Amino acid sequence: MPVRISRALLERILDEAEASPCHEICGLLLGQGAEVRDIRVSANVAQDPARRFEVDPAVLIAAHKAARQSGLRIMGHYHSHPNGGTEPSVCDAEMAVDDGSLWLICSPSREFRMWRTGAQGLHGRFAVCDIAVDA
Numbered sequence: 001m002p003v004r005i006s007r008a009l010l011e012r013i014l015d016e017a018e019a020s021p022c023h024e025i026c027g028l029l030l031g032q033g034a035e036v037r038d039i040r041v042s043a044n045v046a047q048d049p050a051r052r053f054e055v056d057p058a059v060l061i062a063a064h065k066a067a068r069q070s071g072l073r074i075m076g077h078y079h080s081h082p083n084g085g086t087e088p089s090v091c092d093a094e095m096a097v098d099d100g101s102l103w104l105i106c107s108p109s110r111e112f113r114m115w116r117t118g119a120q121g122l123h124g125r126f127a128v129c130d131i132a133v134d135a
Ligand SMILES: [Zn+2]
Pocket: 079, 080, 081, 088, 089, 092, 105
């Protein structure tokens, strides 16, 4: 089953990635079932934001709270690769947990691909996940 996301939410993420050609951007995907309903933009608090990302812990805590109150769950997160490419990097694989969470990876040139973490696939961790963009 594909993960659904609205064109408007996807465009917000891609706009953010396009506006940040040197640093990775990142944020959280909130939703219900297989549908992304909301995003939470985060500062990238990694020490080397050109090559890594780390969601601001305060944003993560606030997102958990907002998700509980709105009946949504945190489905995963998004981040960008300034040098392009929408495949998870080795650094990404080191951070990934086999928990079925979604990883949306995009680039400043507005490419994007959704991945789901698991016990196999790229780097032994990532399987491509179909994405359906709603009008
Ligand atoms: Zn990455």
